[in-house]
Amino acid sequence: MRDYISIYINGEPRQIKGDHAFMTLSDYLRYERGLVGTKVVCAEGDCGACTVLIGNARSLKDGDFEYVPVNSCISFMHILDGCHIVTVEGLKNGDELNEVQKSMVDNHGAQCGFCTPGFVCALNAGAEASASSGKKFTEKKVKNALTGNLCRCTGYKSIIEAGLNIDMAKFEPLTSKYDSAEILKNLRSDIAKATRVKSETNEVYLPTKLSDAIEHVRGDDCVLISGASDLGVLYNKRGYDPSSLLGLHNIEEMNQIIKGEGEVFIGARVNLHKIEQELRDELYEFTHMIHIFASPQIKNRATLVGNIANASPIGDSIPFLMVMNAKIILIGSQGERVVNINDFYQGYKKLDMKDDEFIKGVSIPLLDEGEKVKLYKTSNRKDMDISIVTFASKFKVNEDKIEDIQIAVGGVGPVVMRVEQTENELKGKTFNKSAFESASMILKKEVTPIDDVRGTANFRRILSKNMLLKFYAEESLNISRGGK
Structure with missing residues (x-):
């Protein structure tokens, strides 16, 4: 049984014990390691200023680390057992900037500079992925890589230009820069053993067997943690700090x-x-x-x-x-x-x-032959925002007849609702505008939303109705074009 969290930071092994295991990664990097390139702004995983790169010994790609970006402000140290963490300081080659960092400088990608380390790490992750796949780091890929990073100076054009002008011929992937074989060997040796780390007020148990996790849950009033993306926000914003934690991330079948x-x-x-x-x-x-x-x-x-x-x-x-x-x-x-x-x-x-x-x-x-699924969400922002209303439908249309249909709507009650009255109204009907207009009025009455900061109850009812009509409009167009 280990009594520490096993990680690497910029190629150096670290054993994390006691109170340090319950810190956020951003705090540990800044206050315990002096790696202050990592900045914290929102402390809830929204802005990406705190982005670092993580290679997980449990999740390899072609037998090697896949370095991916994470928000260090909501990542606890105990979640990172078995990981190699690379910060903005760990990207450079000796005293020289790496190709991503050089491009950010040459293309004037930094303004106030506070968010810049997070952007650099996110771009580096995108460049890593392109290098490993042998594909070009296109503008679309650059923008996708940066979707989790906010620039409060709104200097996105120069940041995107920095991504597009990375000299990929000279770019050195982190899998080449660091001795992956040695790091993997040591981390995998450690995570094969269960660990229990304690401080004066907290304890985390990371078993390697499902049977041990079951036994622990039966005998301990513990909080189970998965990715802890919500727990990190609650810890930072509300001071939620459960004393006993159970992590399942070292159990293979999980x-x-x-x-x-x-x-x-x-x-x-x-x-x-x-x-x-x-x-x-x-x-x-x-x-x-x-x-x-x-x-x-x-x-x-x-x-x-x-x-x-x-x-x-x-x-x-x-x-x-x-x-x-x-x-x-x-x-x-x-x-x-x-x-x-x-x-x-x-x-x-x-x-x-x-x-x-x-x-x-x-x-x-999986879908049976002839079945299809449609999914929608409405939020204040188009992407990456908390939903106001969500909608899903699985359906089968056979010779213009709705043979079967299931509909679920979220954000319109205390739980996500299967709207069975609406489903029954549509089953067996001809797939036409009249049937869906009739069903949409039933749906509007069937949902039970409340007013909150994202929308009134009436607004949510109208959204639900319109999502059903949108579903009909899109699918009828698809059918008219000979789609299946």
């Missing part, structure tokens, strides 16, 4: 995606980035939604199961999972239990889950 016959299983510790990359063929509409769901920094930490367990009525993944009749795999002292996600939410933040159970993963059935 990090797996398993493609089975007619379904895919996604483990509790699989992050959204991995789903987006690996399930594009199986879950195309969902992975497309994930692309605009959050910034790269958030997707590299946040998990699908975390979104499910958070039980938010505006959780972006939940409407999709409901219309797909996804199965929640629970595990506890009495073994496994399977719950259809449509039965999982019993009220606001209330789950069909026993005290000694936790979510092992989620199983998502």
Whole structure:
């Protein structure tokens, strides 16, 4: 049993013990290591000023580290067990700037400079990905790499130019700069062993076996942590600091995606980035939604199961999972239990889950022949914003008849709703404007929203109605063009 968190920072090994294990990465870097290039502004994972690069020994690409950007302000040290962390200081080559840093200088990408280290790290991650794939770092890719970074001086044009003018012929990937083989060997040796780290007020347990996690949940009133993207915000903004934590990230099966016959299983510790990359063929509409769901920094930490367990009525993944009749795999002292996600939410933040159970993963059935899915969200910003209303529909149209349809709407009640009255109104009807106009009026009455800061109840009803009509308009156009 270890009593430390095992990490590397800019190629140097570190054993994190005691109070340090419960610090955010940004605080540890700045106040314990003197790496002050990492800046903190929003402290809630929105602006990207604190971006650093992480290579995870549990998540390799072609047998080597895949360095991805994360927000260090909401990443706890104990979450990073088994990771190599590279800061803006770790990018340079000796006393020389690396190609990304040089391009930022040459293209005048810095104004006040406070956000610049985060932009540099995000661009470096994009350049790394392009270098490993052998593809050009295009303007679209540059912009995608920077979607999680805000410049309060609004100097984006010069920053984008910096990305486009990186000399990729001279760019040295971090997998070449650092001795990946040695770092991987040492980290993997450590994370194969369970660890328990204590301070005077906190404790975190990271087992390597599922059976040990089950036993710990049964005997300890602990808080389970996944990507901790929400926990980091609560810690920074509300002082939420649970004394006993259980992390599942060193349990192999929790990090797996398993493609089975007619379904895919996604483990509790699989992050959204991995789903987006690996399930594009199986879950195309969902992975497309994930692309605009959050910034790269958030997707590299946040998990699908975390979104499910958070039980938010505006959780972006939940409407999709409901219309797909996804199965929640629970595990506890009495073994496994399977719950259809449509039965999982019993009220606001209330789950069909026993005290000694936790979510092992989620199983998502694949579409049958002829079935299609449509997903929508409305938010103040087009991308990467908290939803006002979310909408999902799975449907099958056969010779102009709606053979089957499932609809789920979020942001219109204490939980995401399956709107069964609306579904029943449409089933068996001809796929035409009249049927959907009639159903939209039923939907407007069926949802039960409230007024809040993002919209009034009436606004949400109108959005729900219009999303159903938008679904009809898009699909009827697709059918008229001979689409399937």
